[in-house]
Amino acid sequence: MGKFLQVSETGLTAILLHPLRSLVTIAAVLAVLVPYLVGVGISKGIQDEAEVSVAFGADLYVSGSQFGQKTPVAVRVKTDLEAIEGVTEVIPRIVGSMTIGRNRENIVVLGLPREKFPDTVSCLSGRLPKSAALNELVVGTELASRLNLQVGSILPPFYRNVRGERLSKVVGVFQANAPLWQARLVLTTLETAAVLFDQPEQVSDFLVYCRPGYQERVRSKILQSISVNKKGQDGLRTQVVGREELKALLPAGLLQREGIFNLHFVIAFCVAILAILVTSGFGLRERRREIGILKATGWQTDEILLRSFAEGFLLSLAGAALAIILAFAWLQWFNGFWIASVFLKGVDPVPAFRVPFHLAPAPAFLAFLLSLVVVLTGSLFSSWRTAIVAPMEAMR
Amino acid sequence: MSESVLLETRKICKVYRTGQTDVHALREVTLTVAEGSLTLLTGPSGSGKTTLLSLLGALDRPSSGQVLFRGSVLSSFSDVALARLRRRMGFVFQGFSLIAGLPVWENITYPLVPQGMPRRERYALAQQLLSQMGMADKLDRSPIELSGGEKQRVAVARAFAGQPEVIFADEPISNLDAANRQAVLSLLEEYHRSGHTLILSTHDPGIVSLPCTVYELEKGEVKAVTIPDKKLFD
Numbered sequence: 001m002g003k004f005l006q007v008s009e010t011g012l013t014a015i016l017l018h019p020l021r022s023l024v025t026i027a028a029v030l031a032v033l034v035p036y037l038v039g040v041g042i043s044k045g046i047q048d049e050a051e052v053s054v055a056f057g058a059d060l061y062v063s064g065s066q067f068g069q070k071t072p073v074a075v076r077v078k079t080d081l082e083a084i085e086g087v088t089e090v091i092p093r094i095v096g097s098m099t100i101g102r103n104r105e106n107i108v109v110l111g112l113p114r115e116k117f118p119d120t121v122s123c124l125s126g127r128l129p130k131s132a133a134l135n136e137l138v139v140g141t142e143l144a145s146r147l148n149l150q151v152g153s154i155l156p157p158f159y160r161n162v163r164g165e166r167l168s169k170v171v172g173v174f175q176a177n178a179p180l181w182q183a184r185l186v187l188t189t190l191e192t193a194a195v196l197f198d199q200p201e202q203v204s205d206f207l208v209y210c211r212p213g214y215q216e217r218v219r220s221k222i223l224q225s226i227s228v229n230k231k232g233q234d235g236l237r238t239q240v241v242g243r244e245e246l247k248a249l250l251p252a253g254l255l256q257r258e259g260i261f262n263l264h265f266v267i268a269f270c271v272a273i274l275a276i277l278v279t280s281g282f283g284l285r286e287r288r289r290e291i292g293i294l295k296a297t298g299w300q301t302d303e304i305l306l307r308s309f310a311e312g313f314l315l316s317l318a319g320a321a322l323a324i325i326l327a328f329a330w331l332q333w334f335n336g337f338w339i340a341s342v343f344l345k346g347v348d349p350v351p352a353f354r355v356p357f358h359l360a361p362a363p364a365f366l367a368f369l370l371s372l373v374v375v376l377t378g379s380l381f382s383s384w385r386t387a388i389v390a391p392m393e394a395m396r
Numbered sequence: 397m398s399e400s401v402l403l404e405t406r407k408i409c410k411v412y413r414t415g416q417t418d419v420h421a422l423r424e425v426t427l428t429v430a431e432g433s434l435t436l437l438t439g440p441s442g443s444g445k446t447t448l449l450s451l452l453g454a455l456d457r458p459s460s461g462q463v464l465f466r467g468s469v470l471s472s473f474s475d476v477a478l479a480r481l482r483r484r485m486g487f488v489f490q491g492f493s494l495i496a497g498l499p500v501w502e503n504i505t506y507p508l509v510p511q512g513m514p515r516r517e518r519y520a521l522a523q524q525l526l527s528q529m530g531m532a533d534k535l536d537r538s539p540i541e542l543s544g545g546e547k548q549r550v551a552v553a554r555a556f557a558g559q560p561e562v563i564f565a566d567e568p569i570s571n572l573d574a575a576n577r578q579a580v581l582s583l584l585e586e587y588h589r590s591g592h593t594l595i596l597s598t599h600d601p602g603i604v605s606l607p608c609t610v611y612e613l614e615k616g617e618v619k620a621v622t623i624p625d626k627k628l629f630d
């Protein structure tokens with residue numbers, strides 16, 4: 001044990017012996033790990049936020065389904081739903097996407113009955129839409145800043161229908177507890193949303209709240225007795241999604257982006273290993289000579305490798321610790337600059353809202369393991385190659 | 397009285413390949429080194445002294461032929477066995493071969509790290525060895541702050557640190573001034589007088605005052621052998 005510790009301790013000495021090499025190695029580790037940790041941190045933050053939204057959302061989401069695709073349902077279904085035993089509240093909702101502005105910005109329009117606007121939404125300036133007034137919108141801070149919208153701004157006719165072209169007016173700029181809403185969301189009344197999408201008397205879905213313990217019974221009843229077909233039309237099926245199902249579906253979308261990010265990361269990871277292999281060339285002659293001296297004075301190959309391992313381990317530990325600190329700083333003080341735009345569609349490289357993040361212990365531990373792999377791949381191999389040759393050859 | 401043989405070479409050759417050219421550093425060199433003896437390898441630059449010394453000290457492998465340590469052929473030794481054998485040997489290299497970033501005391505005792513000697517004990521040992529060399533005040537210095545003579549004494553101290561059975565010193569006094577030459581030689585002679593084997597390579601066969609066996613090398617071959625009181629020609 002004493003020998004093991006003594007040899008391992010020389011790993012620290014080796015780091016100090018080659019400061020340039022050590023710094024370049026740590027820099028390569030940081031170049032890979034910091035964006036990775038920031039990305040994973042944002043991904044987890046979004047996931048947490050979405051989970052909270054679902055947890056505090058409705059018990060059931062009712063819509064129509066045709067060819068396996070979600071379809072709108074008639075607003076009259078609300079009365080049928082309210083009549084089911086165990087249902088406490090039914091909120092009709094319109095959620096749809098459209099593009100506006102010269103750059104065809106993708107936005108999400110959320111239409112709710114005025115009295116059902118979420119409590120978590122508050123206006124930084126202006127007010128929320130009035131129920132009677134058509135074409136009044138409130139926009140999130142991020143979207144407002146991106147499209148240069150203020151209270152009173154008139155949006156150009158971004159929809160045309162049989163009733164002609166309509167202008168819409170921004171009556172408020174909101175911020176929400178769920179900061180992501182501020183990136184792309186336009187909040188308006190149900191009536192305005194129906195006009196915007198030219199779908200009178202239709203809603204995207206109903207949020208159904210149940211008495212505790214009634215969720216499954218209500219679901220069965222809806223599927224059995226509620227028809228979402230319009231008059232003179234059949235073929236639409238009723239679709240009911242429960243809170244738990246929604247929760248299970250949530251990560252898939254997020255992980256897809258995370259997957260793309262991970263793919264990029266794998267490429268960066270390979271590049272970093274190559275970079276470290278190159279950096280291990282820094283002072284390689286001096287390092288070869290040093291290993292030659294150690295061999296000549298009685299060090300065994302495994303002892304030299306242990307020394308290199310300890311050196312790599314400490315460098316990885318330092319690299320990973322620094323990466324976690326920098327990733328935290330990137331998220332906390334630089335608000336996920338640039339990386340947030342990779343994860344969140346429609347978000348600028350400099351987000352105008354607080355980007356959610358969660359630096360969990362598992363990715364941090366993974367970061368350490370990855371940095372260990374990066375560093376050891378770069379350094380252990382070159383040490384081993386030098387350690388197996390005759391000492392004089394290494395020293396030459 | 398028959399002397400036991402510590403080291404032996406049998407027709408060893410060493411060929412270095414530089415580009416397309418083969419350089420024959422040693423050609424069929426056969427010699428023996430008795431236990432407790434003093435052996436000098438002499439000859440001009442490029443005669444193969446350093447190569448022969450490194451082969452005897454298990455620091456390199458011959459291209460052909462055999463090197464034996466106490467009758468065992470070194471080529472049959474595993475990497476671990478060779479490393480353990482080197483712990484029983486001490487080397488003083490021509491260019492000192494000190495590690496620039498380590499303080500003097502650590503350079504001296506680095507070979508003892510794999511043996512698990514605690515740091516404090518290593519420091520104390522280095523202190524003791526450097527006191528013998530008259531350099532007790534240089535313990536924590538970096539080798540780059542030392543003169544050539546001081547570096548050589550540190551290299552000798554490192555060779556002594558593991559209490560070796562044999563010391564190999566490659567041109568130990570070249571590039572040293574008279575005072576330092578005498579200091580280094582005295583240390584090595586004292587080591588030999590205590591019954592240890594000492595093998596020196598040098599340009600100048602007259603550097604030691606003690607009886608010794610001299611192998612005179614030229615172009616990789618042994619040209620002459622002088623044993624105490626006798627000169628043998630190949």
